[in-house]
Amino acid sequence: MIDNAFGLIYTGEQSGRLKDLTLSRSVAAVPFGGRYRAIDFILSDMVNAGITSVGLITEKNYSSLMDHLGAGKEWDLHRKRDGLFLLPPFLTNENAGVFRGTVDAIRSVSDFIRRTPNEYVILAGSRAILNVDLVPMMEQHLSTGADITILYAEDGTLQPEEHSPDLRLILDETGRVTEMELDAYRPRSVNRSCDVMIMTKALLEYLLEEAYTHGEYDFHRDVLLKKCQTLMIMGHKYEGFVARLESVEGYFANSMALLNPDVRKDLFDPRHPIYTKVKDEVAARYSVSAVVKNSLVADGCVIEGDVENSILFRGVTVKPGAHIINSIVMQGAEVGENVLLDHVILDKGVKILPGRTLQGYDSFPIVIRKNQTV
Amino acid sequence: MKKRIVVMLLAGGQGSRLGVLTSHMAKPAVPFGGKYRIIDFPLSNCVNSGFDTVGVLTQYRPLALNSYLGTGQHWDLDRNNGGVFVLPPYMTEGDARWYSGTANAIWQNREFVDQYDPDYVLILSGDHIYKMDYARMLDFHRRKGAAATIAVISVPWEEAHRFGIMNTDVNAFITGFEEKPKEPKSNLASMGIYIFDWKKLRAYMEADDADPASENDFGKNIIPAMLNNKEVMAAYPFEGYWRDVGTIQSLWEANMDLLGQKPVLDLNDDSWRIYTRNPVMAPHYVSESAKVVNALVAEGAVVEGTVENSVIFCGAHVGKGAVVKDSIIFPGAVVGKSASVDKAIVGENTQVGDFAIVGGPVRPGEKVNNKLTGDITLIGNDVVLPNCAYVPKGTVVNAENPHQPAKEA
Numbered sequence: 001m002i003d004n005a006f007g008l009i010y011t012g013e014q015s016g017r018l019k020d021l022t023l024s025r026s027v028a029a030v031p032f033g034g035r036y037r038a039i040d041f042i043l044s045d046m047v048n049a050g051i052t053s054v055g056l057i058t059e060k061n062y063s064s065l066m067d068h069l070g071a072g073k074e075w076d077l078h079r080k081r082d083g084l085f086l087l088p089p090f091l092t093n094e095n096a097g098v099f100r101g102t103v104d105a106i107r108s109v110s111d112f113i114r115r116t117p118n119e120y121v122i123l124a125g126s127r128a129i130l131n132v133d134l135v136p137m138m139e140q141h142l143s144t145g146a147d148i149t150i151l152y153a154e155d156g157t158l159q160p161e162e163h164s165p166d167l168r169l170i171l172d173e174t175g176r177v178t179e180m181e182l183d184a185y186r187p188r189s190v191n192r193s194c195d196v197m198i199m200t201k202a203l204l205e206y207l208l209e210e211a212y213t214h215g216e217y218d219f220h221r222d223v224l225l226k227k228c229q230t231l232m233i234m235g236h237k238y239e240g241f242v243a244r245l246e247s248v249e250g251y252f253a254n255s256m257a258l259l260n261p262d263v264r265k266d267l268f269d270p271r272h273p274i275y276t277k278v279k280d281e282v283a284a285r286y287s288v289s290a291v292v293k294n295s296l297v298a299d300g301c302v303i304e305g306d307v308e309n310s311i312l313f314r315g316v317t318v319k320p321g322a323h324i325i326n327s328i329v330m331q332g333a334e335v336g337e338n339v340l341l342d343h344v345i346l347d348k349g350v351k352i353l354p355g356r357t358l359q360g361y362d363s364f365p366i367v368i369r370k371n372q373t374v
Numbered sequence: 375m376k377k378r379i380v381v382m383l384l385a386g387g388q389g390s391r392l393g394v395l396t397s398h399m400a401k402p403a404v405p406f407g408g409k410y411r412i413i414d415f416p417l418s419n420c421v422n423s424g425f426d427t428v429g430v431l432t433q434y435r436p437l438a439l440n441s442y443l444g445t446g447q448h449w450d451l452d453r454n455n456g457g458v459f460v461l462p463p464y465m466t467e468g469d470a471r472w473y474s475g476t477a478n479a480i481w482q483n484r485e486f487v488d489q490y491d492p493d494y495v496l497i498l499s500g501d502h503i504y505k506m507d508y509a510r511m512l513d514f515h516r517r518k519g520a521a522a523t524i525a526v527i528s529v530p531w532e533e534a535h536r537f538g539i540m541n542t543d544v545n546a547f548i549t550g551f552e553e554k555p556k557e558p559k560s561n562l563a564s565m566g567i568y569i570f571d572w573k574k575l576r577a578y579m580e581a582d583d584a585d586p587a588s589e590n591d592f593g594k595n596i597i598p599a600m601l602n603n604k605e606v607m608a609a610y611p612f613e614g615y616w617r618d619v620g621t622i623q624s625l626w627e628a629n630m631d632l633l634g635q636k637p638v639l640d641l642n643d644d645s646w647r648i649y650t651r652n653p654v655m656a657p658h659y660v661s662e663s664a665k666v667v668n669a670l671v672a673e674g675a676v677v678e679g680t681v682e683n684s685v686i687f688c689g690a691h692v693g694k695g696a697v698v699k700d701s702i703i704f705p706g707a708v709v710g711k712s713a714s715v716d717k718a719i720v721g722e723n724t725q726v727g728d729f730a731i732v733g734g735p736v737r738p739g740e741k742v743n744n745k746l747t748g749d750i751t752l753i754g755n756d757v758v759l760p761n762c763a764y765v766p767k768g769t770v771v772n773a774e775n776p777h778q779p780a781k782e783a
Contacts, residue, residue, distance in 0.1 A: 298658075
């Protein structure tokens with residue numbers, strides 16, 4: 001168990017290519033896996049490693065995130081000592097409330113960082129969904145004497161046209177990072193950062209101030225890349241499944257991967273449970289006319305139609321004669337009689353009236369915005 | 375601080391008629407409906423009715439119940455003022471007594487009630503499945519100006535002899551009470567839900583406690599005594615679903631009531647949610663080879679076989695080729711590959727081996743003691759049923775008394 005570190009999660013990531021999925025929410029609040037939000041994973045990872053103090057830096061559209069997290073009760077983070085701290089932007093003389101980048105965002109919560117007594121900080125973004133045991137990573141950090149340890153996973157999908165924050169690590173045989181590339185057109189390494197790193201609080205504070213005084217604002221570009229030689233940065237490899245929320249197609253593919261039992265074993269390892277806000281829904285009810293194959297179904301669903309290769313979030317209604325294939329249906333959506341959905345993502349509360357047909361493709365899943373009626 | 379009403383929930387029952395299901399836990403902790411425990415129903419009713427101070431009286435195997443209730447946070451009953459309290463029997467300087475009866479359990483905890491100085495107490499039992507707004511019952515009690523109000527439900531006349539029957543006048547005042555009458559004069563059965571004026575009840579309990587011949591029971595002693603003294607007593611008519619799940623048969627039936635096109639008991643009701651300690655598990659998975667028809671499946675379950683007319687609890691696993699029919703698979707239970715489970719209750723974390731048959735016909739020469747179970751087969755908690763085991767209909771199998779694989783004929 002980690003007893004001398006606190007968590008710091010920043011959630012203001014760019015989300016343009018998630019399109020309608022992030023219209024009214026931050027990436028951290030994007031629903032995933034039938035009952036979770038993106039943030040649940042890294043937050044649960046921290047809690048499962050024994051971390052009792054987590055600061056969460058929010059930026060835009062954070063109301064749905066706050067609603068989801070509440071006081072942190074579901075993560076056992078509603079505490080008198082420590083707990084979950086939501087850190088929304090605020091206006092001060094030197095802080096406009098708008099962050100130019102991660103340096104600004106993290107620096108804006110320097111009070112929180114200063115106040116937290118733990119020696120180490122685990123700094124993470126909210127974009128990567130993974131179930132990682134942080135204890136061995138911390139042990140490695142301590143035993144190697146590294147200044148910074150970065151979690152990485154192999155990512156063989158080299159998509160030169162994509163411009164999402166893509167930090168690649170080039171490691172020597174000891175696991176030390178000798179070079180880094182950010183958003184490379186043609187990356188030289190499959191080792192991609194999972195955006196989880198460990199360092200001492202003192203180092204983080206120093207790096208932030210140094211970057212700020214030089215007018216720099218991106219923690220990856222302006223700090224990590226530049227410090228590659230002067231600091232001892234180590235990589236820690238994560239072997240499990242990681243889903244990165246970067247684009248609608250990626251979201252779709254990563255969600256569909258959950259239908260693979262090995263992926264579920266990684267992500268929903270019962271030894272490291274993923275906590276989320278509970279809704280007290282009833283168990284899912286299958287009617288006599290239901291036909292369900294290869295699907296993940298959350299509580300509260302009432303299924304009277306056909307569902308195949310799909311993910312149904314909590315409280316979804318599927319009427320008789322409806323066919324849902326290769327689709328993701330989020331919380332509370334209603335699919336009417338004789339509807340056909342194929343490669344469709346229905347956001348929360350969407351209503352599909354009887355008889356409608358919607359068809360997308362692997363490379364272009366159709367997204368129906370929150371609370372829309374088709 | 376003063377509370378208008380305090381709820382006392384009688385959860386002490388051993389529930390011996392539930393057989394091996396209650397060998398390690400009190401009846402209210404028995405699982406129900408895919409993700410609940412029986413006690414979730416009265417507790418959720420309390421919270422939804424706006425009653426926030428609940429004493430839970432336990433004395434039989436309280437560990438499962440204690441750890442289940444915790445601080446009451448899952449029912450929003452972790453309050454600064456009020457909340458849920460587990461009240462086991464305790465010792466005093468000169469005395470140590472188990473709860474000798476339902477009324478005695480309340481009497482021994484009078485100090486707990488007194489600290490809230492309530493006008494009323496609501497007495498509930500922990501083994502009924504129903505959704506009820508107790509606030510409306512309290513309104514009724516006040517309107518009637520009654521000393522005691524008993525909730526009643528109309529039961530079929532031919533079954534009335536199995537219940538405690540309330541005889542009432544046209545104004546719903548109780549004129550008489552008969553426990554399991556041979557010739558019932560009314561079909562209004564007591565639901566075991568009472569509201570009393572606390573001061574009145576306290577006085578009657580005190581008198582009752584002083585009577586060594588008394589069984590210290592609400593139905594047998596307190597209610598008749600109040601009737602004898604011509605106290606104003608009202609019968610609150612309840613309409614809706616209500617079931618005593620004190621037997622294997624009724625527990626099975628109540629679970630089946632959750633199924634069907636229009637379930638008799640619909641829990642998918644936003645206005646009256648049943649709260650529970652939610653398992654931390656992923657959505658359930660239904661595989662390519664699975665067939666799920668007319669069933670309730672909870673989170674964490676994995677279904678690879680056929681499930682029909684059944685309730686599959688959280689974390690249960692139905693293997694490939696297995697057929698589960700008219701059955702209840704409790705949390706964490708595993709039904710092995712190509713096993714067959716027919717009209718059975720499979721206990722928590724029990725493993726049914728591959729190719730096993732549970733609930734098959736009784737073969738010639740086989741003797742089955744099915745006094746408790748009728749035609750329902752009951753596999754207790756934490757049982758490991760070997761591969762190819764054959765368990766005939768109506769059998770009870772538990773972990774202490776493991777199933778002997780039947781000899782091949």
